[in-house]
Amino acid sequence: MTGNADLIARRERLLGRNMSLFYEEPVHLVRGEGVWLFDADGRRYLDCYNNVPHVGHCHPRVTEAIARQASTLNTHTRYLHEGILDYVERLTATFDKSLDAAILTCTGSEANDVALRMAQAVTGKTGVIATDHTYHGNTAAVSQLSTRMPPVGGFGGHVRHVPAPDSYRPLGGEPGDAFAAAFTAKVEEAIASLEQSPHGFSALIIDPFFANEGFPELPSGFLDGAVAAVRKAGGLVIADEVQPGFGRTGRHMWGHQKAGILADIVTLGKPMGNGHPIGGVVAGSETLNAFRKAFRYFNTFGGNPVSCAAAMAVLDVIESEKLIENAATVGAYAKAGLARLADKHDVIGDIRGSGLFFGAELVTDRSEKTPASDLATKVINGMRERGVLMGKLGIHQCTTKIRPPMPFTRENADVMLSTLDDVLSGL
């Protein structure tokens, strides 16, 4: 542990103070393989958190693809190269026919930064609607979508926030039609407000799975009214698939497909290259052309041959290892296990999620549904001490965030569940 104290001191000196670090006792990692991570003392951790190593830490097919392409050629898109064309062709084939072209970037933040400007190019307006507990990335423009902290110089005034849907405490009373109608009404209000402002209305940007908001269980058709309102006002729907994308939620490749809506622009990030920095924006070619006409855009590293090789290998592995099916079956198994734990532990107020993105909302009082955020922190740290890595999130920061690499097995789920049982019993 002296080693960690030294590392933490060096980190503060070299990277600055207030740089976020997980757990009361941070983990010093040196190796990863599949769903496992190993620290400097050789201790093994079950990774129930990281979605970036989507097909598993250090998957050999991805690392071999990277090594092969990095030693063959790595340039930019101002020369012709087949790698980016083959990848974008295969990627867009997983979307609705109307989403047939893409711009590749290096991060999901860059992708959302471009997506906002695409909507501006199409509509000639700049106003955006987002949910009030969202996060879409770290650029100056995209940070304006967060409610967290006003930037120096203040918010731009072009963003309206609507309440994030919360199926555990639904707006409009019980889950069902009233819940969806209440969300639609909030979106309509925000559109009207933007239309009355100098900014006008360009887009609604949502993670269709509402991951950061605590992945509420939404009734079928929940977003239909909001999407219709956006289209009626001439705006675009941007689906941020950085978290639910690439089959994470089981059965569907994309979160907006699961939600049953059609997006005009889709943004991709984290899992796309299994950790290699690549992101992207998928849209119809008309939308892309409008963007390229209104804004000059070139991204030096975006769509380079190595990034494309990494991303192509990720698609290969998802398919050959049937990882979407695995997410559906193992996710359902793990959720059922959480339900059994709820019979035993009153602190579990709600269980939600889909595929390999699920968790339990912790409460101090089930009838009042009082959020137990400090308790969630305790649970996360207790799990880490016992060798299982997970996080917490949600509107009240009291929902466990279980989002493991996609090759997660039933046996892995059993380890997570028995450890959680143990931690909850010790509270």
Place this chain on the structure above:
Amino acid sequence: MTGNADLIARRERLLGRNMSLFYEEPVHLVRGEGVWLFDADGRRYLDCYNNVPHVGHCHPRVTEAIARQASTLNTHTRYLHEGILDYVERLTATFDKSLDAAILTCTGSEANDVALRMAQAVTGKTGVIATDHTYHGNTAAVSQLSTRMPPVGGFGGHVRHVPAPDSYRPLGGEPGDAFAAAFTAKVEEAIASLEQSPHGFSALIIDPFFANEGFPELPSGFLDGAVAAVRKAGGLVIADEVQPGFGRTGRHMWGHQKAGILADIVTLGKPMGNGHPIGGVVAGSETLNAFRKAFRYFNTFGGNPVSCAAAMAVLDVIESEKLIENAATVGAYAKAGLARLADKHDVIGDIRGSGLFFGAELVTDRSEKTPASDLATKVINGMRERGVLMGKLGIHQCTTKIRPPMPFTRENADVMLSTLDDVLSGL
């Protein structure tokens, strides 16, 4: 060539129209090695353009470092890892003592996006000064620094542009004190204008080598007055080292060191990982802490172990292959060669540059210094036809952009020079 037509059509369909592509007859690359690139027909091109593959295309030490780390561990900075600490320690050791900490990003654009907010955090103001022919990246915030095209919704009003220094046609008459004084006066005017605006003055952002502006030959101390004016007004100096950094200009590791100024914030990009997507912001820890206090910032891929391994290998190769010294000697040799060509070809109006970033400004009339932009395009395409890749840039877009990988040799320079002689003779 049918192959290229097919690729171009696929490209337009999958990546959108108006995506920039080099040369009248684009090059379809399949392999790179050192300073050489190879197309699909097996034809070899001497790369006199690409600075991203800084230590040479597919350098084995870099690709091996990437392969090794990618198959060992690739996670984010919310866990402890020594790779990022070792790299930042070694990187910051190449700067003035006052620049002792860093934030790692994935691109130079992300780095400049952060740098602008760092200056905002320190000063509480948002106004920025840039030159009128610059380019600092592609995010929405950073694009505001370009004069090229007004974005949808208009420019933010917080940017003031000063005329880029042009040593061939100097403001204030002859190169010398009047030239520098004229630049200083423009910066002082811009500061006053921002101070009178609601934005206030936060920073001057410059590439200290003024690469995109045509790398003018600046007298020693040229920037001293401007920097003093910035400091007097409480603003920060941001040095964008994406192009001159990592020893490119010969003798100095950083462009601001060559210019003899001290920067408050330094941004890094392109050459940092030899093509692997990594960028960064180097600053004093007080500045970093102010940023982290005023803005929440986390970059998922930024500073991941693989990126750091790639970047560390780049520093290793720069040192072990003495590439900075090579840039100085081969650059001087090539510039002398260009001077000999100028005796023969009247179209060469001026020869400028430093280390392995140099070129000739082409004019239709030496006495009038009339920019020959179309001719420059012709030259670039003629060079490409003869197997030498270069570009053009500058205020008048008539300066050849010669910026090869750093292991460029005298023999490579001879090939470039004789080909250029040939092309110029055929005009």
